[in-house]
Amino acid sequence: MSKKLPFDNDKYLRIQKENILERIKMFGGHLYLEFGGKLFDDYHASRVLPGFKPDSKLQLLLSLKDQAEIVLVVSSNDIKNKKVRADTGVTYDIEVERLIQAYNRAGLVVESVVLSFYEPNEEVDKFMRRLKHQKINVYKHYKIAGYPQNIPLIVSEQGLGKNEYIKTTRPLVVVSAPGPGSGKMATCLSQLYHDFKHGIKSGYAKYETFPVWNLPLNHPVNMAYEAATIDLKDVNMIDPYHLEKYGKTAVNYNRDVETFPLLKDIFISISGKSPYNSPTDMGVNMVGFAIRNDKEVKKASKDEIIRRYFNAKKDYLLGKIDEDAVMKAEMLMKRLNLTIDDRPSVKVANDKADKIGTPVIAVQLHDGRIITGKRSDLLTASAAMLLNALKALAGLKDKMLLLSKNVIEPIQELKLGPLNNINAKIHAEEILIALAIQATTNPVAELCLSKLSQLKDCEAHSSCLLGQADLKTLNKLGMRVTEEAKSYFYKQ
Numbered sequence: 001m002s003k004k005l006p007f008d009n010d011k012y013l014r015i016q017k018e019n020i021l022e023r024i025k026m027f028g029g030h031l032y033l034e035f036g037g038k039l040f041d042d043y044h045a046s047r048v049l050p051g052f053k054p055d056s057k058l059q060l061l062l063s064l065k066d067q068a069e070i071v072l073v074v075s076s077n078d079i080k081n082k083k084v085r086a087d088t089g090v091t092y093d094i095e096v097e098r099l100i101q102a103y104n105r106a107g108l109v110v111e112s113v114v115l116s117f118y119e120p121n122e123e124v125d126k127f128m129r130r131l132k133h134q135k136i137n138v139y140k141h142y143k144i145a146g147y148p149q150n151i152p153l154i155v156s157e158q159g160l161g162k163n164e165y166i167k168t169t170r171p172l173v174v175v176s177a178p179g180p181g182s183g184k185m186a187t188c189l190s191q192l193y194h195d196f197k198h199g200i201k202s203g204y205a206k207y208e209t210f211p212v213w214n215l216p217l218n219h220p221v222n223m224a225y226e227a228a229t230i231d232l233k234d235v236n237m238i239d240p241y242h243l244e245k246y247g248k249t250a251v252n253y254n255r256d257v258e259t260f261p262l263l264k265d266i267f268i269s270i271s272g273k274s275p276y277n278s279p280t281d282m283g284v285n286m287v288g289f290a291i292r293n294d295k296e297v298k299k300a301s302k303d304e305i306i307r308r309y310f311n312a313k314k315d316y317l318l319g320k321i322d323e324d325a326v327m328k329a330e331m332l333m334k335r336l337n338l339t340i341d342d343r344p345s346v347k348v349a350n351d352k353a354d355k356i357g358t359p360v361i362a363v364q365l366h367d368g369r370i371i372t373g374k375r376s377d378l379l380t381a382s383a384a385m386l387l388n389a390l391k392a393l394a395g396l397k398d399k400m401l402l403l404s405k406n407v408i409e410p411i412q413e414l415k416l417g418p419l420n421n422i423n424a425k426i427h428a429e430e431i432l433i434a435l436a437i438q439a440t441t442n443p444v445a446e447l448c449l450s451k452l453s454q455l456k457d458c459e460a461h462s463s464c465l466l467g468q469a470d471l472k473t474l475n476k477l478g479m480r481v482t483e484e485a486k487s488y489f490y491k492q
Contacts, residue, residue, distance in 0.1 A: 005051030006297045012290035013056060017063055019284050020207075024067075024171050027203025027275070030195070032188040033284070035176040036208040040102060045209055047480070048224045048301040049291065057209075061108055061174065068172040070103050070110040072096055073182045076117050076124045085179055093127045095178040100136065112137045112166050116183030119143075139164040141183065141190060148262045155269040160193040180232065189266060196271050203275060204267075206256075206282045211236045213250045213280050214288040220301030220336060222251055227308035227332050230325040231315075242278035250280040302336055303459070306343050309333050310482035314465065317485045343482070345370060345461040350484060353463035361385040363460040363479065365392065375425075378408070381462065382470035383431035386455075390435075393451035394444075402445055407434045428473040455479055 024031045037045075039061070045052045053059070061068055077083075078092040085095055096113060103110045113131055115124060118140040128138050141163040144154055153159045166173075166187075173191070175184045188204045195202040210225035222236050239252040241260060256279040263282075267274040276282050291297050312329035315321045333339070340346045348370050349362035359375045361382055371392050373385025387402055411434060412424035426434070432452070439446035456478035464486045466474075474481050 004292065006291065006293035006300070007049040007051030008290045008292050009051050009053050009056060012052070012287060013060055013063065015289055016060055016284070016286045019286050020060075020064065020172070020205075023203070023205045023284055028201035029171050030168075030173075030200065030202040031171065032173045032175055032191050032202065032204050034184045034188055034204070034206045035174050036184075036206065037210070039099075039176060042209070044224075044228055044304070045287075048221050048304050049287070049297060050300050052287075058106060062106060064172055065108055067170055068108065068174055069112075069168060069170040070108055071112045071114060071166060071168070071173055071175045071187065072099060072110060073114040073116055073175060073177045073184050073187045075182050076115045076119060076121065078179070078182070079115070079124045079127050080121045082123070083179075092178050093123075093130075097130075097134075099176070099178060100134075109170070110136070112139060112168075114139045114141050114166065114183070114187050116141045116186065117143045137167070139166050141187060144186075147186065148259060148266065151262070151265050151269055154189075155193065155266060160190045161197070163190040163194075165194040166191060185263075189263075189270070192267075193270050204282070205284050207284050209285060209287055211251045211253055212288040213239075213252060213283060213285060215251065217249075217251050218335065220298045220305065223332050223336065224301040224304045224308070225253075227305045227312075227329060230308070230312060230328045231321050233325075233328075239278050239280045242280040245277040250278070252279050252283075256282075302338055302342070305329075305332055305336065306338055306340065307480060307482050309340075310461075310485070313485035314483055317465075343459065343461065345459050346482070348372060349461045349463045359462065359464045361460055361462045361466075363389050363455070363458050365389065365458055366454065378424075378426060379431065380425050380427050380467070380470055382428040382466060382474060383426050385460070386428055386431060387435075387448075389455060389458075390448040390451050393454050394448045396444065396448070400444075402442075402448060403431075403434055403438055407438050427467070428470045432473070452477065 020033065039057045041054050042057060043054055046054045074092055074096050083092045084090065085092065090098070100110045113136055115128060115138060118124070131138050144150070144159045147154055175187050177184050192202060192204060211222040212219070215221055217236055217238055226234060226236055235254045236251055237254055237257055239250045239257060242248065242250040260279040264274045264276065267276070309329045312321065312326050316323065316326045345362040345364045349360045349372065352362070352372055352374070353360040356374060359381045360372055362370050362372045363385055364370050369392060371385065371389045373381050373383070373388050375381040376384065388398060391398060391400060391402065408426065411426055411430055415421040415424050435445055435449055439449045458479050460474065460479050460481045462481065462483045465483050466481070471481065
């Protein structure tokens with residue numbers, strides 16, 4: 001009998017759907033659901049909650065697809081400034097179009113895009129025309145002076161009333177965005193204002209996976225969320241409004257707690273009353289009720305905090321974050337008494353690199369064995385590590401050669417010749433392609449290649465920063481890679 005995973009994904013989807021349906025009913029059959037976090041590929045959640053499937057939110061919406069439609073909100077400023085998503089490397093306009101296609105392929109309806117903070121601009125207007133040519137309804141929402149403090153202006157025809165009213169046809173309107181700061185909340189408030197003006201009963205709720213409101217403030221799952229958002233400077237805190245009203249502790253984060261009094265006043269100004277007594281009340285997140293092995297979830301979350309610490313040091317070195325963010329990552333480590341030695345691959349990689357004087361990557365296999373790879377004249381450390389790890393998984397001796405010169409040499413000649421590379425070192429992806437070619441005639445190479453899937457979720461550490469080509473390949477394989485934030489890179 002297979003071991004049960006620490007997180008019960010099926011239970012989560014079931015009770016999450018029930019909770020959303022109850023909230024729709026609460027508001028007379030029409031709900032605007034502010035949808036935070038990633039809909040596709042939520043790998044943070046799957047790492048800290050083993051058993052959580054990366055596409056869980058998508059599956060949830062698919063179970064509600066007959067009742068749901070999607071509204072995407074994007075800031076006009078982000079389009080104008082050509083803002084790029086850090087995880088995908090694409091600009092926000094391209095990301096919006098990618099999301100529309102992904103939703104549509106999944107069978108979900110996307111008919112509307114909101115351009116928030118709209119001002120006439122060549123880039124923004126060109127994007128708007130592009131969407132309209134794809135038969136997407138586009139709505140303009142405008143900046144409101146003093147938002148969210150200036151409530152008399154916000155709740156007026158010169159405020160929310162100035163925004164174009166989004167025509168919706170389904171009970172559940174999921175309001176999503178390509179990134180933070182896009183204006184999802186303001187879009188929902190705008191719709192509530194227009195609905196109330198037209199005598200249409202509707203409501204608002206918020207769906208964020210983290211922080212988990214019914215876990216303790218210092219639970220590693222919630223602390224891992226802080227580690228993941230150090231660039232946003234989010235801080236988890238006890239919801240004081242929830243505690244005062246119900247006498248129960250609930251965890252929320254600073255931005256929602258700080259803005260709740262204003263939101264409550266806006267709700268009252270729109271409809272004469274607020275449906276919620278606390279920011280926690282606004283949420284529909286049921287993830288905390290699907291944890292069935294808290295000990296293992298805590299362990300997974302602590303591992304994530306260590307990985308985020310290494311990521312923070314790297315981002316600081318590259319100038320992406322400030323020193324305060326690194327200090328925050330260090331503080332989270334100290335609060336849980338974590339050190340880098342709690343990640344076994346770190347010491348092995350660094351110690352070997354110091355001993356031999358060349359970059360090393362160490363990977364911890366699922367059976368606990370730690371395999372290393374070093375940089376050489378022929379291979380990058382990532383490529384060497386992959387070959388050594390696959391040999392170990394196949395039960396082969398470390399000294400066995402998997403690739404013949406007939407496969408390797410043409411690659412080197414191509415890199416140094418027509419491609420004009422500085423050196424002929426073979427990267428991780430190239431070594432796998434070479435192995436695949438060898439596998440057509442060599443059963444041993446074929447055996448090794450068949451073990452590739454066993455590297456998924458393995459923990460790896462590099463003694464220095466990786467080149468982008470190798471890091472991208474290791475990430476595609478699902479390996480959990482950290483890097484030592486040193487000022488030198490692998491030479492490509």
